[in-house]
Amino acid sequence: MNAPENRVVVFLHSGEYDRVHQGLSIAAAAVASGRRAEVYLFWWALERFLLDRLDEPDFTGREDISDRFEKRRMPTLRALLEHIRETGLATVAGCTGSLGALGGEPKAGDSGVDIWLGWSAILQRTAGVTDRFYL
Structure with missing residues (x-):
């Protein structure tokens, strides 16, 4: 994992198209400049991915x-998702708590989710990152 200052973290909660687009655009700009990007999906953003919308x-x-x-x-x-994936610099993580609230079961690769994590792991992975975006 890169040093925290080299990563961009995007937390997507809203499933509204404009917010998800903005979050993935931020991740695309990060990877285009050679930085790692981590996109975390919660609630309605996660639901959009699971429903393949x-x-x-x-x-x-x-x-x-x-x-x-x-x-x-x-x-x-x-x-946008395909672009950030092609670089090898991006990770899309789904929140297991949000998935449970939505009634799903974690499976790697589902609708663009690379890894499933709970809040403890998310907090550990994002500790010290200053470039964080919440949408």
Whole structure:
């Protein structure tokens, strides 16, 4: 594991498309600059991944944004996820507590989740990291 100051950590709680997109964009910018990125999925963000809702932009009540998003060929959540994965510098972790609350069982590789962790492990892994983003 890299020194904490070389990593970027993104905590995704909200499953809203714009927030998940922003979080994965932050991770993409980190890996593009050669830094490790760790994306942690909780509650509704985790649910979006488990339901495999990564392709179609869904900005509830903002169809104008959805149309503009597609016309400008903005990357989908899946495209961003694939990009960060291809670099070998990113890890996507799912929270076991959130998974339990959603009624699921942890399986590596499910919908983009590389590793399942509880809060104790998450706190250990992210200790000392200053570049943290909460969405």
